[in-house]
Amino acid sequence: MPAISDPAVLDALRRYWGYDALRPMQAEAIDAELEGRDSLVVLPTGGGKSLCYQIPPAVAERTDIVVSPLISLMKDQVDGLRACGYPATALHSGVPFAEQREIERDLRDGAYQLVFVSPERLLTNAFMLLLRDLNLGAFAIDEAHCISQWGHDFRPEYRQLRVLRQRFPDAAIHAYTATATERVRNDILLQLGLHDPAVLVGDFDRPNLVYRVVPRVDLAGHVIEILRRHPREAAIVYCISRRDTETLANTLTANGIVAAAYHAGLAPAPRQKVQDDFAAELVDVVVATVAFGMGIDRSNVRCVIHAAMPKSVEHFQQETGRAGRDGLEAECVLLYSPADAMRWESLVQRSAAESDDPAAAAAPQLELLAQMRHLASTVGCRHRMIVEHFGQSYAKDNCGACDVCLGEAEGLIDVTVEAQKILSCVYRLEQRFGVTHVVAVLAGADTDAVRRWNHDALSTHGIMADTPRKEITRLVHELVGQGMLDRTPGDMPVLVLNERSVEVLKGDRTIQVQRRPTRRGRTKATIETEGWTGVDRGLFDRLRDLRTRLARERNVPPYVIFNDVTLRGLAALRPTTFETMIRVKGIGRKKLDDFGETFIDAISSYCSEHGVAVDIEG
Numbered sequence: 001m002p003a004i005s006d007p008a009v010l011d012a013l014r015r016y017w018g019y020d021a022l023r024p025m026q027a028e029a030i031d032a033e034l035e036g037r038d039s040l041v042v043l044p045t046g047g048g049k050s051l052c053y054q055i056p057p058a059v060a061e062r063t064d065i066v067v068s069p070l071i072s073l074m075k076d077q078v079d080g081l082r083a084c085g086y087p088a089t090a091l092h093s094g095v096p097f098a099e100q101r102e103i104e105r106d107l108r109d110g111a112y113q114l115v116f117v118s119p120e121r122l123l124t125n126a127f128m129l130l131l132r133d134l135n136l137g138a139f140a141i142d143e144a145h146c147i148s149q150w151g152h153d154f155r156p157e158y159r160q161l162r163v164l165r166q167r168f169p170d171a172a173i174h175a176y177t178a179t180a181t182e183r184v185r186n187d188i189l190l191q192l193g194l195h196d197p198a199v200l201v202g203d204f205d206r207p208n209l210v211y212r213v214v215p216r217v218d219l220a221g222h223v224i225e226i227l228r229r230h231p232r233e234a235a236i237v238y239c240i241s242r243r244d245t246e247t248l249a250n251t252l253t254a255n256g257i258v259a260a261a262y263h264a265g266l267a268p269a270p271r272q273k274v275q276d277d278f279a280a281e282l283v284d285v286v287v288a289t290v291a292f293g294m295g296i297d298r299s300n301v302r303c304v305i306h307a308a309m310p311k312s313v314e315h316f317q318q319e320t321g322r323a324g325r326d327g328l329e330a331e332c333v334l335l336y337s338p339a340d341a342m343r344w345e346s347l348v349q350r351s352a353a354e355s356d357d358p359a360a361a362a363a364p365q366l367e368l369l370a371q372m373r374h375l376a377s378t379v380g381c382r383h384r385m386i387v388e389h390f391g392q393s394y395a396k397d398n399c400g401a402c403d404v405c406l407g408e409a410e411g412l413i414d415v416t417v418e419a420q421k422i423l424s425c426v427y428r429l430e431q432r433f434g435v436t437h438v439v440a441v442l443a444g445a446d447t448d449a450v451r452r453w454n455h456d457a458l459s460t461h462g463i464m465a466d467t468p469r470k471e472i473t474r475l476v477h478e479l480v481g482q483g484m485l486d487r488t489p490g491d492m493p494v495l496v497l498n499e500r501s502v503e504v505l506k507g508d509r510t511i512q513v514q515r516r517p518t519r520r521g522r523t524k525a526t527i528e529t530e531g532w533t534g535v536d537r538g539l540f541d542r543l544r545d546l547r548t549r550l551a552r553e554r555n556v557p558p559y560v561i562f563n564d565v566t567l568r569g570l571a572a573l574r575p576t577t578f579e580t581m582i583r584v585k586g587i588g589r590k591k592l593d594d595f596g597e598t599f600i601d602a603i604s605s606y607c608s609e610h611g612v613a614v615d616i617e618g
């Protein structure tokens with residue numbers, strides 16, 4: 001049996017993928033696979049899980065089965081592997097019957113190293129019979145958290161995978177997931193009946209992601225400003241509700257940023273179209289609910305914006321995790337308002353109200369919410385807070401890749417005086433009005449309601465006339481979020497004082513909020529510039545267009561041709577011969593044969609047009 005030290009491992013890595021070295025956790029995972037030992041591999045998104053199950057069957061010359069939850073994921077993986085010359089196939093309902101027959105025949109001849117299947121397909125009698133005829137090595141269960149009810153993507157079909165252990169006692173089982181919680185991990189081990197597994201948990205930090213938390217004052221304004229930093233780059237904007245996604249997508253489009261909305265309420269066809277257009281790089285910006293998730297395989301997402309706070313750190317990590325899967329820099333911005341926590345709270349309460357014990361049903365979700373709120377409202381290193389949330393320790397003092405460590409978050413400011421003005425206004429209004437009216441009175445507005453109630457005669461009318469209304473609204477939400485003011489439940493919430501409000505009014509309590517960042521406040525993180533070192537941007541753009549054209553001709557997503565790392569490598573080293581080209585990361589034998597000449601032509605003509613040096617030593 002081959003081992004990790006076997007030169008065949010490195011040889012396969014170079015030949016198929018054009019990579020020089022394995023990442024630390026990959027080596028251990030491949031070792032377990034080659035030894036035939038069960039394993040559970042937990043690596044964050046972009047950590048390189050796929051190579052762990054792709055290399056062993058190629059080296060051991062056997063056929064392994066990969067169980068995958070979505071047809072789109074299988075298709076992308078098979079396209080990607082075929083482009084590298086790696087013998088892989090998939091059997092699912094989208095494959096025409098005649099072709100399935102052909103694939104089965106070739107499988108029996110040992111023509112494929114990997115077969116991707118859905119759990120439903122795997123457990124059919126026909127497939128079980130087919131498996132007996134193969135030189136079967138192992139089962140790799142991708143997205144293994146789908147087996148657990150405690151995860152966020154539970155799929156009942158995954159439960160049936162329990163039978164694999166009994167039916168194929170000699171085949172090893174390897175589970176892969178990016179989900180970190182202990183409970184899900186234990187559930188996977190138990191459900192799959194893993195025997196003495198190697199449990200390999202990678203580092204949860206994503207150093208290439210730059211996290212920023214920005215107090216939300218003007219949603220569309222913030223989103224437009226951030227997206228303008230990412231022209232022609234892929235971005236996902238997450239919203240809480242379906243309606244929010246459509247409103248924001250329309251606003252963006254009206255402002256010259258073409259954006260598509262995506263949510264579970266869309267009919268299947270338009271929904272699929274958004275996903276396909278995003279993968280094909282026909283659409284770069286998608287405004288979505290959490291429904292836009294697992295099926296996204298675009299590795300060059302350079303920006304993920306949360307238009308509102310997600311309901312847990314787990315969700316935050318999953319969603320921001322879709323950025324920078326290629327390892328290159330990406331920006332993740334959370335636009336935070338304390339109002340978000342209130343919105344989630346009422347959603348949680350409402351759904352818990354239907355259960356027998358509403359308080360008990362709501363408690364765990366409220367706890368998750370509180371953790372997320374803490375992360376969003378605390379001024380501390382974001383990388384550290386996320387990593388520590390998942391029970392790992394963080395070694396660096398300064399991550400150099402979050403708003404706090406970059407010195408953009410300007411800390412907390414004291415707003416006790418403003419808070420007192422707001423609270424006394426609520427008091428003057430006899431605790432009978434909602435946020436909008438309270439803000440109108442503070443701002444000194446002359447609305448119908450103000451006139452009708454004679455509120456322009458109040459001493460608090462206009463006492464915050466110098467503060468922009470959006471800012472007053474934010475402060476009101478802050479006060480509610482910090483528990484200094486209450487909002488009654490129901491459809492017509494009104495603001496009411498509580499004991500803490502009284503303490504603030506008496507001057508026994510001070511109130512602090514995060515300062516709004518100034519326009520000049522943003523600093524570039526090192527990671528945001530170093531990925532472009534030596535890259536000729538003009539050439540990069542030209543090669544990207546070439547990639548899009550080739551992808552369209554072949555009907556595959558562009559990254560299947562070359563990912564952005566490779567494209568930047570080409571635009572930096574600018575090879576004009578096969579010998580220099582093979583040195584670029586991500587170019588194996590097959591891709592060199594298939595695309596080498598076309599890219600060399602494009603590079604040569606660009607470089608002579610622009611007088612740029614070629615064949616840089618790198």
Ligand code: ADP
Pocket residue numbers: 019020021022023026043044045046047048049050051299325326327563
């Ligand atoms: P995951 O499935 O864990 O999200 P992937 O398997 O998609 O991650 O890998 C993420 C990216 O990293 C891919 O572009 C992949 O080609 C690249 N990659 C994986 N392993 C290596 C390696 N050893 N060296 C260089 N790049 C790698």
Ligand code: ZN
Pocket residue numbers: 380381382383384398399400401402403404405406
């Ligand atoms: Zn930091």
